[in-house]
Amino acid sequence: MDLQTVVQCKLNAEDNCLCCVEGMLVSNWVRSTRVIAIVQHQGENALFVYHARQAAVQNADDLALETVIAFDSTTTFDVNSAMGIVGDDLELRFRNNDLETVFELPIGSKCNAFVSELYRALELSGTQLASSATELSWVERYLISNHSGDHSSTEMAKAEKVSCIKDSKLEAAPKRAFNRADAATDSVFGFEDNFVDLKIQEQNRSIMPSVKEEKLQKTVEQEVGALLRHSSVDLLGSRDGIIKRTMETREIEYTDLQSFRFFTGTWNVNGQSATVALQAWLAKDLEPPDVYAVGFQELDLSKEAFLFNDSPREEEWQQAVTNGLHPGAEYRLVKLVRLVGMMLIVYVQVKHYGQIMDVTSEVVGTGIMGKMGNKGGVAIRFMLHNTSVCIVNAHLAAHTEDYERRNQDFSEICSRMRFARFDPPLEIHQHDVVLWIGDLNYRLDHLQYDHVMLLLNKEKLQKLLEYDQLYKQKKKGMVFTSYTEAELTFPPTYKFDTGTDVYDTSEKCRVPAWCDRILWRGGQIKQLSYQSHPSLKISDHKPVSALFDIGVKIIDVIKFKKVYEDLMKRLDKLENEYLPQVTLDRVEIDYGEVTFVEPAIQYLIVANTGQVPVEFEFIKKLNDTGYCKQWLSITPYKDYIMPGEKRDVKLEIYVSPIMAAKLNAGEDKIEDILVLHLMGGKDLFVTISGVYVPSCFGMSLQALCQLPSPLRDVPVANIIQLESHNETDGSQHERPYDIPKEVYSMLNHLYEYGVHDGTIFQQPGLHSEILAIRNALDTAITDKLPGSVHSVAEALLMFLEALPDPVVPYQFYQRCIDCAQEVAACEQIVTEFPSCHGNVFRYLMAFIRTLLYFVNTNRSDVLDSLAMMFGRILLRPPQGIKPTLPTRLLDNRKATFITNFVSE
Numbered sequence: 029m030d031l032q033t034v035v036q037c038k039l040n041a042e043d044n045c046l047c048c049v050e051g052m053l054v055s056n057w058v059r060s061t062r063v064i065a066i067v068q069h070q071g072e073n074a075l076f077v078y079h080a081r082q083a084a085v086q087n088a089d090d091l092a093l094e095t096v097i098a099f100d101s102t103t104t105f106d107v108n109s110a111m112g113i114v115g116d117d118l119e120l121r122f123r124n125n126d127l128e129t130v131f132e133l134p135i136g137s138k139c140n141a142f143v144s145e146l147y148r149a150l151e152l153s154g155t156q157l158a159s160s161a162t163e164l165s166w167v168e169r170y171l172i173s174n175h176s177g178d179h180s181s182t183e184m185a186k187a188e189k190v191s192c193i194k195d196s197k198l199e200a201a202p203k204r205a206f207n208r209a210d211a212a213t214d215s216v217f218g219f220e221d222n223f224v225d226l227k228i229q230e231q232n233r234s235i236m237p238s239v240k241e242e243k244l245q246k247t248v249e250q251e252v253g254a255l256l257r258h259s260s261v262d263l264l265g266s267r268d269g270i271i272k273r274t275m276e277t278r279e280i281e282y283t284d285l286q287s288f289r290f291f292t293g294t295w296n297v298n299g300q301s302a303t304v305a306l307q308a309w310l311a312k313d314l315e316p317p318d319v320y321a322v323g324f325q326e327l328d329l330s331k332e333a334f335l336f337n338d339s340p341r342e343e344e345w346q347q348a349v350t351n352g353l354h355p356g357a358e359y360r361l362v363k364l365v366r367l368v369g370m371m372l373i374v375y376v377q378v379k380h381y382g383q384i385m386d387v388t389s390e391v392v393g394t395g396i397m398g399k400m401g402n403k404g405g406v407a408i409r410f411m412l413h414n415t416s417v418c419i420v421n422a423h424l425a426a427h428t429e430d431y432e433r434r435n436q437d438f439s440e441i442c443s444r445m446r447f448a449r450f451d452p453p454l455e456i457h458q459h460d461v462v463l464w465i466g467d468l469n470y471r472l473d474h475l476q477y478d479h480v481m482l483l484l485n486k487e488k489l490q491k492l493l494e495y496d497q498l499y500k501q502k503k504k505g506m507v508f509t510s511y512t513e514a515e516l517t518f519p520p521t522y523k524f525d526t527g528t529d530v531y532d533t534s535e536k537c538r539v540p541a542w543c544d545r546i547l548w549r550g551g552q553i554k555q556l557s558y559q560s561h562p563s564l565k566i567s568d569h570k571p572v573s574a575l576f577d578i579g580v581k582i583i584d585v586i587k588f589k590k591v592y593e594d595l596m597k598r599l600d601k602l603e604n605e606y607l608p609q610v611t612l613d614r615v616e617i618d619y620g621e622v623t624f625v626e627p628a629i630q631y632l633i634v635a636n637t638g639q640v641p642v643e644f645e646f647i648k649k650l651n652d653t654g655y656c657k658q659w660l661s662i663t664p665y666k667d668y669i670m671p672g673e674k675r676d677v678k679l680e681i682y683v684s685p686i687m688a689a690k691l692n693a694g695e696d697k698i699e700d701i702l703v704l705h706l707m708g709g710k711d712l713f714v715t716i717s718g719v720y721v722p723s724c725f726g727m728s729l730q731a732l733c734q735l736p737s738p739l740r741d742v743p744v745a746n747i748i749q750l751e752s753h754n755e756t757d758g759s760q761h762e763r764p765y766d767i768p769k770e771v772y773s774m775l776n777h778l779y780e781y782g783v784h785d786g787t788i789f790q791q792p793g794l795h796s797e798i799l800a801i802r803n804a805l806d807t808a809i810t811d812k813l814p815g816s817v818h819s820v821a822e823a824l825l826m827f828l829e830a831l832p833d834p835v836v837p838y839q840f841y842q843r844c845i846d847c848a849q850e851v852a853a854c855e856q857i858v859t860e861f862p863s864c865h866g867n868v869f870r871y872l873m874a875f876i877r878t879l880l881y882f883v884n885t886n887r888s889d890v891l892d893s894l895a896m897m898f899g900r901i902l903l904r905p906p907q908g909i910k911p912t913l914p915t916r917l918l919d920n921r922k923a924t925f926i927t928n929f930v931s932e
Contacts, residue, residue, distance in 0.1 A: 029087060035065045035078070037088040043069045043166070047145035050085075051120070051133040053077070063091060064131060066142070066149050069166045073149040074098045075122065076170075082378075084358065096167050097124050099150060107143060118143070134364060137343050270641040273668040274595055282587035283414055285552060285579040288380075291317035294421065294465040294544050295564075295571035298526070299329035299369075302344045306352030309561045309571045316354035317575070319412070320375040323421030325467040327369040331889045334368055334402055342366055349373055365389035365406045370466075372406045372421040386411045392444045394425075394437040396792045396822050396897075397829070403792070405441040405466070409459060414581040418459035420445070422466035425792070428539070431497045433794055434469055438507045452664045457510070461550040461578055464511060467569065470498035471541040472520075480540050481531065484519060492520075496542060511547040514558040514574065521560050521570040529562055544572045552579030602640045608709035609638030610669070619681055619718035622698050624688055624725045625826070626799055628681040632714060634704070635674040642669045643707040657700045659687050660716065681718065688726025689832035693751040694744075722747050724770045724805050726830040729864040732768035740807045751832075767867045770805045773813060774824045775875050782817035783882050789894060793819025798826070828901050835869050837861060838906040845903070845913075848921040851928045858929075872898070873929040880930065891931065895923040902926070 035045045048065035063078040063085065075097040081090050097103075106121045117132040118139055133139045293309060310322070328339035346364060353359050353375060360381045362374040370391075376384055387410040394404040405422035422441060425433035446453035456462055472480060472495045483492050493499055493516060502508050520540035523532045532538045546558065556575040564571055613633035622628050636642045645666035646655040656662055663678045681698065683691060690696040698718035705711050724732060724739050731750040735742060765772075782788045797815030801823040804813050813820055828835060836844055840857055847853035858866055876894055883890045899922030905911065911918055 031063065031085060032065075034085055034088055034091060035063065035067075035076070038078075038091055038093070039067060040166075040169075043067055046073075046149060047142050049133055049138050049142040050080075051131045052117070054130040054132055062094065062131070064133075064142070066145055068149070071152070072099070072166070073152070074167055084360070093170060096170060097122065097129065098167050100124070102126070103150060105146065105150070136364065136366070137338070137340060140338075269643055270668055271595065271599070274599070274641060274670070275591065277670065278591050278595070279414065279581060282584055282591045283581040284584055286413075286582050287577045288318040288412065288580045289315065289556075290319045290321065290463065290576045290578050291573065292321045292323075292419070292463050292465050292546055292576070293571060293573040294323045294325070294467065294546060296325040296423070296467040296522075296544060296567060296569035297345070298326050298567040298569065299341075300526075300566045301341070302348035304348075304564055304566055306348055306564070308563050309573060310349065310352040311354040312561075312573075313354075313557075313575065316357035316377070318377050318380055319417075320349075320353060320359065320373075321408075321419045321463060321465070322349050322373045322375075323406075323419075323465045324371045325369055325421075325423040327366070327371050329369065331892050334400070334893065339366070339369075342371060345371065346373060349375075362410060363387050363389055363408045365391060365408055367391040367393060367404060367406050368400075368402055370404065370406045370421055370423050372408055372419065374408050374410070374419060376412075380412070383413050384410050386416075388447050388449045390445055390447055392441050394440045394792065396789065396818075397825055398440065398444075398792070400792075402790075403437060405437075405445060407445055407447075407456065409447055409454065412580050414583050415461060415578075416459040417461045417463070417578075418456055420456060420462065420464045420466070422464065422468065424467070424469045426469050428471040428473075428541075431470065431473075431501060432796075433792070434497075435501060435507050436795060452666050457549075459550070460581075461553065462511075462548065463576070464508070464547045464549075465572075465574075466545070467522075467543050468498060468545045469543050470496065470501070470545070471543070472539055473497055473500065475539060477532075477537045477539050480520075484531075484540065489516065489519070498542070498545065508547055511549045512553075512555075513545065513547045514555045516542055517558070518560040518572075519562075521572055523568045524565070524570065526568055527565050529565065532568075544569055546572060546574040548574075548576065550578075554578075599640075606639040608640060608642040608706045609636070610642055610644065610706060610709075610712070611635045611637045612704070612712060612714065615713065616715045617679065617717070619698065619716070621721050622681055622683065622718045623721045623799075624683050624723040624802060624830075625685070625795075626683075628718070630679050632677040632679055633674055634669065634677055636669040636671050639671055641671065642709070643667070644669070644675075645705050645707070647703050647705045647711075649701070649703055656702060656716075657696075659683050659691075659696075659698070660700060662702075679716070683720065685725065685826055685830035688723065688830045689728075691720040692722045692726045692747060693832070694748040723802060724768070725802060725827055726832065727751070728832050729768060729835070729868055730862070732770060733765045733864045735769075736764040738805075738807050738809060767864065767871055769809055770827065771824075771868055771871065773805060773810060774801075774820055774827070775871065776811055777813045777820050778817060778824070779875065779878065780811075782821065783879055785817055786883065788817055788879065789821050789825075789897060791818045793822040798823050825897070825901060833865075834904045835865055835872065835902045836904075837865055838904075841903060841905055841909075844925050845918070845921050848925040848928075854925055854928045869902070869929075872902070873926075876926075876930045891927065892923065895926040895930065899923040899926045 031050065032045055032048050035048045039045060044067065046066040046068055048063060050061065050063050053060050053062045061080055063080055065076040065078065067074050067076050077094045077097070078091040079094045081092060085091060102123070102125050104123045106123075107118055118135050120131040120133055120143070122129045122131065133142065291310065291313075295309070310320070324345060327333075327345060328341040330339070333339040333341075342364075350359075350361075358378045359375040360378050362376050362381075362384055364371065364373045366372075372389075387408070389406065389408045391406045392404045393400055393402075395402045403423050403425055405420050407418060407420045409416065409418040411417070420441070422437070424437040442456055445456050447455075472492065475492075475495050480492065483489075496516075498507070498513075502511075502513075520531075520542050522541050522543040523538045524530060525533055531540050544560075548555070554577045556577060558572075558574045560570045560572050562570050611634075613635075617630050617632065619628045619630060634644060643666070646662055648655045655665060659681055661678075661680045661682065663680070664675070667675055669675050687696075691698070698716070698720050700716040702714040702716060703711055704714060722739060722744060727739070727747075728751060731747070734750060739747070778788065793816060797819035800814040801820060804810060805823075813823075815823075834841075840861065843857055844854065847857065858869060861869060876898065879894070880887060880891055896919060900919060903922045903925060913921065
């Protein structure tokens with residue numbers, strides 16, 4: 029029985045459940061699961077909030093009504109989320125009569141439907157509901173009926189006394205022991221609050237504890253709880269962090285290991301529907317796993333999934349996984365995250381759910397421009413007891429020859445995947461356990477199809493492994509250097525004729541390969557199995573699974589108390605006698621020449637030369653908005669250092685497309701002063717300097733049209749002078765070119781070598797090749813550029829994104845959006861562009877039309893994709909202007925504007 033049907037069973041015959049969703053009620057920083065439903069009664073609407081008595085709601089008895097919020101003229105709501113990313117929870121703030129209720133909903137198709145229905149319900153509810161008891165009697169009947177029923181707990185009885193939030197608010201949900209599902213709570217609760225209600229773990233006990241032992245145990249827990257609750261008030265801030273870090277260094281003294289079984293699985297489903305049962309993959313073993321981590325790639329290959337991240341496949345595959353979990357245990361969803369076709373789902377046995385905390389997810393797209401999510405990775409991290417776990421599901425670049433691009437994808441995921449809910453953000457490698465799954469796409473080098481089939485028929489897998497790209501690149505230290513992979517004892521999992529166990533017999537006859545892999549890093553991990561599941565045949569890939577026994581750290585409260593008290597005595601004594609003290613290896617850092625999109629990295633060594641732990645943080649200067657300039661990143665920007673230890677702080681300069689224009693024009697320089705603050709101590713100052721090398725990337729179209737020679741041949745002073753004038757000033761300059769020579773070089777190269785390639789603007793280039801293209805454009809005038817057509821295509825998009833004034837000038841942006849659906853009006857607006865902008869726009873549109881001419885299949889999909897991509901880059905809103913339309917509608921308007929000029 030689905031959730032909406034269950035809720036309907038709770039209602040009277042004349043009332044209707046319009047939509048419902050499972051989410052989290054957020055109250056006093058505590059998050060607790062609720063079922064939220066929109067219920068309609070004779071044109072009136074209300075929000076019903078139910079408490080679920082068990083994790084998996086099966087029937088009406090599993091739900092207990094907690095409160096009802098009747099819609100009236102005061103009812104409003106706001107939503108806040110990261111657009112286009114599934115996994116970052118949507119925050120729903122529901123307001124009624126000046127009272128606010130906050131929910132968090134997992135973003136996805138169910139959430140989208142619920143929010144849409146909520147909009148409609150509020151609109152249809154009318155301008156005002158009378159407040160008389162008669163008109164609200166249908167709401168009150170539920171509450172009265174609910175109060176007269178049997179209540180299982182005092183807390184639930186209290187919660188159900190809340191009527192229709194006309195003059196009362198939701199009760200704070202009971203705090204669950206050792207379970208704070210959001211890192212943001214760390215700023216409110218002290219570190220020790222984690223341990224307030226911990227239960228002592230009885231390890232390897234062959235007999236049940238006696239009544240006397242249990243009484244002693246409870247007494248100790250109460251003492252520790254009281255101590256920690258008191259301490260947390262005093263230790264908010266620097267001292268709290270130092271205690272936490274010091275306790276972490278001594279955790280072996282107060283933790284015991286308990287083995288938990290983890291199932292990990294990965295499957296590229298090639299856009300297929302969930303039409304098969306998954307027990308053969310997910311529930312093959314006799315013993316049910318404690319934790320499931322299931323990853324999919326190519327979940328949906330439609331243009332809607334690629335452009336808008338919308339997909340009905342998400343819900344159907346999630347349901348298929350839920351149905352396929354081991355029948356020997358009851359499971360609860362921890363988190364789901366999806367980016368286009370990559371989806372990762374984590375489940376845990378219900379009995380362990382209370383020990384799951386700090387759950388969050390992140391995504392990284394490594395498609396073209398480093399943004400498109402057709403390739404990249406999604407990750408979920410959480411704490412299980414006192415062990416941090418990070419699970420990554422990745423889909424790396426395709427094609428046999430592109431192993432360098434796969435290496436680059438891996439590096440990008442590692443460097444860009446940061447869990448921003450933490451301060452400072454956590455990176456993948458900062459976890460006790462990392463499980464990396466996915467379609468990594470590494471192939472077999474230098475082998476023909478027939479040769480591979482011959483070796484497979486002779487079962488010579490070890491011979492084939494010698495040609496495996498991942499094995500070779502890992503051995504060279506290029507990727508996954510700190511990860512372990514079990515021996516591959518199963519045949520390659522790609523590529524099969526769909527519905528069979530036969531390797532590719534199509535015209536392309538792709539060479540079989542182990543594309544689908546599972547690797548891991550961390551301590552106390554024992555891999556039990558690594559296998560494929562050939563009985564599942566709906567895709568051209570076979571699913572893969574790995575089973576692990578992982579040692580999880582369980583806190584012993586009695587031992588914790590002893591260590592904590594010892595630490596407090598030592599710390600009190602040290603703090604009374606010593607001040608924080610550090611030494612820097614240098615206070616001036618010179619980067620020399622800095623160039624566009626080429627990282628420049630230096631390290632600052634901070635050593636704790638004092639007698640007490642030190643917390644340091646880079647802080648912002650007076651009147652500054654951040655602690656460093658936009659082109660500089662500091663990792664970590666805050667941390668703790670124990671006496672005698674040091675920290676290597678990474679200082680990376682990276683000039684992205686949006687930063688280049690100011691540096692080219694001399695409005696910004698590679699200069700900064702960093703303030704390193706010691707908590708409880710003094711401030712230290714570090715000077716950053718460098719020389720930015722101007723590039724055509726980030727120059728205005730007007731300036732480039734006036735330069736007959738390559739940019740590097742022009743003195744910097746002349747470049748700055750050119751950028752200080754523009755066509756709208758009324759200034760007259762000689763124009764050697766109608767369009768910049770750099771634009772002509774890239775488009776001409778793509779016309780000569782790329783129009784017949786069906787994947788141009790769909791596949792990213794290599795970063796090393798993009799740098800070579802940048803150098804070629806800055807230093808010479810040439811028709812043939814270095815690198816692949818994919819690298820040239822991405823360089824073109826990067827060039828257009830870096831323009832200080834877009835191809836569609838800022839002053840015309842709103843008119844273009846407003847008139848996007850009127851072809852004649854759009855054509856008229858373009859005639860009003862400054863000449864160089866109009867020329868570049870027409871040249872780009874002519875090239876896109878040529879590109880579409882050579883597309884033989886799915887032309888409409890290619891058109892939609894190109895229109896969306898170029899629309900987002902060519903039509904950029906002026907800085908500081910708030911959008912007047914929802915993001916998706918705004919993107920559609922931009923795409924429509926482009927389509928007016930390229931469609932037949």
